[in-house]
Amino acid sequence: MRVRHLIAWLIVLAWFGPANAAAPDCSRPFTLALHDHGLLYSADTDTGIDKDVAEELIRRSGCKITVSLMARARIWQLIESGALDFSLSGITDVEREKFAAFAWYFSNRYYLLVHKDSGVRNQTDFEKNEKLQLGVIRSFRYSESANRMVDRIQAANRLTQAGGLAPLYKALMLNHIQGMIIEPFDYPTLEEKKIRDVTSIIEFKDVSVPHGLIMSQKALPSAERAKWGQLINAMRADGTMRRIFEKYFKPDLAAAMVDF
Amino acid sequence: MAVSRLLLLPWLILVASLGVTALLWDHERQSNRGELRAQFDFALRDTVSRVEQRVAAYEQLLRGVQGLFATTDMTNRKAFRDYVETLQLDANFSGIQGVGIIERVPSAHKSAHVAAMRRLGYADYRISPDGEREIYGPIIQREPHVGRNRAPLGSDAWAEPVRRSAMEKARDSGLAAVTGKVQLAVDPGVEENPGFIMVLPVFARGQPRDSVAQRRASLIGWVYASFHMRDFMASLYGKQVPGLAFAIYDDVDTTDGALMYRAGTVPGKRGTVAHDALSANEYMIVAGHTWTLMLSTQEEFEARYGRDTASVIAVTGVGLSLSMALLGWFMVTGRARALRLAAEMTEELRHMAQHDPLTGLPNRALFSDRVQRQLADAKRHGGRFAMIFLDLDNFKPINDNYGHAVGDRLLQLVARRLQDSIRASDTVGRIGGDEFVVLMADLSGPDAALGLAEKIREVVRQPLLVDGRELNISCSLGVAVYPDNGTDEMTLTKCADESMYRAKAGGRDCIQLAG
Incomplete structure (x- = not known):
């Protein structure tokens, strides 16, 4: 009977184990780049949605992440080369799929x-x-x-x-x-x-396009990328993401962007 | 119909091959254009990237200075001097005119600030321009302290709108900011030497700086690097793609007043700019400030990266098309021409088979054929016709005396006279040496036949001029009439022949009617 209980506990532990291990590996400092783009980030005021998302990511992961400002073109170059770990509010295409991974957190039209x-x-x-x-x-x-x-x-x-x-x-x-x-x-x-x-x-008569956390495939192993993706999903699930967007948009627009 | 259809073929070949040439030419031209375009886009991106990288390098250098003041006071002149000296601003950093410190001085601290500077040994230190302002931003140190950088300190950067705008931006963002086009304070007077200044904020140590308000509250000054645009551009890494003209303007304004740098022929002006030049503007952002890069191709660019295969294809293609069409034309008309030749030869052979080669008159075979037709016709319609046999009198002596050539010529002349005497419906033929025969169609009666025979006799009697020699000859004629003297060819021939012999026997130069 006891043995059976033990096995059951082991199964439960094995099941929830990965959830505990979902915190990313912080053994090295990371880099994250913002780009100056309206409400996403304004260098003039050093504020924006992406900055808030970055701060929340830092808080939740407990990792050290150096945040800097760069031109978007340079961000993509560095993500591709692996010199940069993260950026925010990226959209994908066939080319980018080859070197970047994404964790979506909002969607919008053009x-x-x-x-x-x-x-x-x-x-x-x-x-x-x-x-x-x-x-x-x-x-x-x-x-x-x-x-x-x-x-x-x-x-x-x-x-x-x-x-x-x-x-x-x-x-x-x-x-x-x-x-x-x-x-x-x-x-x-x-x-x-x-x-x-x-x-x-x-x-434009297109469906809205998902935007998300950009992760360099070269800089981050697949398992780590999945963990960072889970952090983003958790932010969406507990309403944090929506609260960030509501700081910048009217509630209905914020909801339309975050719930997709 | 078939021939005209065949004649379309060369045209079809021409149209088809010219069409293919046009397609190839167009494709090649477009791919060539695409290649040039790709090369141009690369050059544009490369130029932007080289400028951005250089700005980033200078920003990094300035961050070092900013970092220095995280460990020591901004007024630690020696530390700053030693730091800049350690940077070894050699040729690699020749774009920098100087690195300096601007102190933020509220009006309440102005006199204390001036006094402190004077105590440091700058006896005639003052903040310029003069005047009372709420905040001052005087330059308090410039390094390296050589050449133009020895210009008097105290120049108030905060009082000058272009500089102030960048200083405010740097203060609020906490990041590097670049001014618009300025004349550097170290440049004396009128010389047009566009420059810009990069500033980074310096905050009081230990003070919070997470929001705009906190940054404004804890700002104590700025560090800056000043640049002459010319020197800055000369210090770029890498090599500019040849054959490109480019200009850099301050902000998005592309008027002469905003021009900061120019290399090569100005885009948009006449000169060595290629005829269908590629050109593009790009608004680059350097440390938060916009510069407009205007890039355009010159002839050298197209010569270097363009391929002239399109025109080679065009010339070769048109040449080949014409050759192929011509070949087609030869093939098609060659067949037609051969057919025509064959037809002509056949006709000639037929003529030869039916005519006497000397006089060109119908021979016995053709004459017989005509007689048969006339017979059939006369039998069907009940008409009459006559056959006249004619033999030249004393022809042999002419041959003997003057030679065959003269005899032949005489026969030809007689033949012509005979032909001229008869009606179009009649036939005259030559059936032997000096023997001729006339078929007279649709005859009214024997008298008409005798009339024609008499006319012929008279015509032949007329003197003939052969090789300048006048010859006289006569003929004997025998006439047979259908159906009076016979109803078949043989009978009629025999009757006419016999009548002719009777005329000969009767003394020549006369006519005998059969019967």
Whole structure:
């Protein structure tokens, strides 16, 4: 009888064992890079969703993680090479699947912000008018039809790239570019009257795209990546993620982004 | 129809092969363009990346200085001097004009600050420009203390909007910030030498700095590195891709006033810029500040990375297409021409088989054929016709006296005269040496036949001019009429022949009617 009890306990321990072991291995310090992008992170104020997510990850993992600010293009390069462990709010594509792993924590749609003088009413108008320049952040990917549009416009030599969003807004104001692709994090900027007055928003007809914690495959073994993924899932499950988003968005939009 | 269809073939070949050429040419042109584009994109990305890396290296250097003040006071002049000296700002860091310290001085501390600086030995130290302000940001130390860096201290960076903006940004973010285009304080006067300054905030030791408010409260100054754009660009690692013109402008403004650096022909202006140049702007962000990089290809770029295979394909393809079409045309028309030749030869053979080679008149065979047809016709419709036999009188002596050539020529002339005398419906043939025969169709009666015979006799009697010699000859004629003298060819021939002999016997140069 006792032996049977012991075996049962062993089975229970074996079952819950991995849950206890789910804390990531903190034997070395990690690196995490943020990129300056609207509400995700603003270097000017050193605040943003991603910064909050990073702090929560640090708190929950108990690991030392050095957080720094980089251009998005450089972040992807370093994730690929393994020099950088993490970044946040990344979306995937075929290329990135080869070197990065993701743990999704929100999802959103993409919008085309156009200068009113361009006379553009939909995505096709923009693509067809050869005079219009599209501004994008170097290395950024979007939803399916937005990606297709960016690729076609690049092939037609009509793409202006930037290291961040701020110069794109300025260039759009000056009509140096006539369109740019934005996400909900960019709404506060849009609320500025001078921008709202000269632009209009066109929604891409794609499903919303999941964004998540980016983990370098080279830097982190598969088992460790799974543990970090579980931390993110736990943050979603206990409502922490939603609370972070509600700091920056109205509750309904925050819910729509976090519950996907 | 078949021939005209065949003649379409060379055109089809031409159109098809030109079409293939056009496709190949277009494909090659596009792939060439794509390759140039890829090369250009690479160059753009590479240029941006080289600038960013250099900025990052300088930022790192400045972080070292920032780190120094985590361990010692900002006013520890010797520590700072020794630190910068240890950095060994050699040729590798030639982009840096100088590294320095700016102290944040609230107006209440101004006089104490000036007094302290004067005690350090800077007897005429003052904050410039003059005037009362809430906050001052004077430069209190510049290293290495050589050359232009010996310019007077005390210049108030906080009072100058472009510098102040970066200093505020660095203070609030806690990160490095870069100013817009400035004239460095160490540069005397008018010389146009665009520069920029990178600043990092220095916070009071042990004070919290986690929020903007905390950072503002604990800020005590800044460390900075100043750069001449020209020197900065010269210090980039790696090699610029040749054949590219590029310019860097402050912020997103691409007017001359914002120009910070230029290499090669200015993009967008005439000169050595390639005809269908590739060009692009990229807004790069260096330490939170935007620079616009304007890059465009020059002729050298296309010469180096472009391939001219498209035009080779075009020329070769058009040449080959034309050759193939021409070959096709030869093949198609060659057959047609051979057929025509065969037809002509057949016709010639037929003519030879039916005509007398000397006079070109129908021979006995063709004449007989015509007689048969005339007979059938006359029998069916009940018509009449005549057959006239004609023999030249005393022809042999002409041959003997003047030679066969003259005789032949005479026969030809007589043949022509005979032909000119008859109607189109009649036939004259030559059936032997000097013997001719005339078939006179649709005859009204024997008199009409005699009339024609008489006309012929008269015509032949006219003098003939052969080789400048006047010859006279006559003929004897025998006439037989269908159906009066016979109803078949043989009978008619026999009758006409006999009549002709009778005319000969009757003294020549006369006509005998059969019967």
